[in-house]
Amino acid sequence: MFKLIVLGIIAGAFFSTTFVLNELMSVSGGHWLWSASLRYFFMILFLFFVLLFQGGIQRVIDVCKLYISNYIFWTISGTIGFGFFYALICFSADFSPGWVIAATWQFTVVATLFVLMFFGKKFPKKIWFFSALVFIGVCLVNLSHMDSFDLKALLLGGFPILVASFCYPIGNQLVWEAKNGNHKNVPQIKSKLLNNAFNKVFLLSLGSLPLWFILIAIIQPQAPSDSQVFNSALVALFSGVFATSIFLYARNIAKDSNEIAAVDATQASEVVFALIGGIVFLGSGSLNPTSIVGLTLIMVGLFLFTKYQNTIK
Numbered sequence: 001m002f003k004l005i006v007l008g009i010i011a012g013a014f015f016s017t018t019f020v021l022n023e024l025m026s027v028s029g030g031h032w033l034w035s036a037s038l039r040y041f042f043m044i045l046f047l048f049f050v051l052l053f054q055g056g057i058q059r060v061i062d063v064c065k066l067y068i069s070n071y072i073f074w075t076i077s078g079t080i081g082f083g084f085f086y087a088l089i090c091f092s093a094d095f096s097p098g099w100v101i102a103a104t105w106q107f108t109v110v111a112t113l114f115v116l117m118f119f120g121k122k123f124p125k126k127i128w129f130f131s132a133l134v135f136i137g138v139c140l141v142n143l144s145h146m147d148s149f150d151l152k153a154l155l156l157g158g159f160p161i162l163v164a165s166f167c168y169p170i171g172n173q174l175v176w177e178a179k180n181g182n183h184k185n186v187p188q189i190k191s192k193l194l195n196n197a198f199n200k201v202f203l204l205s206l207g208s209l210p211l212w213f214i215l216i217a218i219i220q221p222q223a224p225s226d227s228q229v230f231n232s233a234l235v236a237l238f239s240g241v242f243a244t245s246i247f248l249y250a251r252n253i254a255k256d257s258n259e260i261a262a263v264d265a266t267q268a269s270e271v272v273f274a275l276i277g278g279i280v281f282l283g284s285g286s287l288n289p290t291s292i293v294g295l296t297l298i299m300v301g302l303f304l305f306t307k308y309q310n311t312i313k
Helices: 002-027 032-069 071-092 098-105 108-118 126-144 151-157 159-180 197-219 226-253 257-282 289-311
Strands: none
Touching: 002 032, 002 071, 002 098, 002 226, 002 257, 032 071, 032 197, 032 226, 071 098, 071 151, 071 159, 071 197, 098 126, 098 159, 098 257, 098 289, 108 126, 108 159, 108 289, 126 151, 126 289, 151 159, 159 197, 197 226, 226 257, 257 289
16 A cells, blocks of 8 residues: 555656646746647657557557548547547646645546546435535636636636546546447447556547637637747647556556555545645745645545545445
8 A cells, every 4th residue: 555655656756747837837928729739749759659550550550540431520529538628628727826726626526526527427315415514625726826826717717627527537437438338429440459557548649639620720729839839749748658557557556446546546636736835946836724624625535535535336
């Protein structure tokens, strides 16, 4: 268990670079759209080499064929699960510090349950109480970093993250339903290639490309600076490759549901690392009594979720 928790925390540290580097790029004047889209351009490049290393050029060809044969599904799931999700997170970086976004992002644990409910899953009524704790904590954290109440800043900095917290599990659940389920509105894709997490991430990344090209054509942002390109590559490498690899490895070696729950719970460490990163590199991290109460409610809510998640049916 100790090894799993350490691995999970290391993964959380790498994941937190997303929030810190996005804030850095925003402060430096980089457009949020490049921060979002460049990550997935680099992800596709990095994952190409990962797939090549795992299974040779034939693996890459087979995965690309799987994408082409179901391109509508992968475009929809990739647009929602990767495109909308990360575009909203990067957009919010113009209005909120990285640690606030990281804290708000923890609401995805709650959002996942609502997504599962939409796909026919059931959970106990006590889950609503845990949801309320996390939601109230998220609201307090967002309010705590404002000198005075600013509805516009709250909506633009917090609301997009709440929407993103639903988009990510929707995209993932669509892939799960395609592979394992029998949902009437989701095409069935019975391929062994979907047993490999990197294959799925590569397919979803490809599926998000149309959205990025459309947004770039519509918004026409100023060309990214060299530092923004470099930082986007770091996000793709640290969060997309390193963090994902370590996190999936820890989940795969977990022996039972309790150990899996422990690994999942360590992702709350992203908030702490994002806060430390903001203080060290940007001087933007600061805590006050309101934010401390908010973070405490989020952590308590997440702990209760992991403790009782096995009661979901």
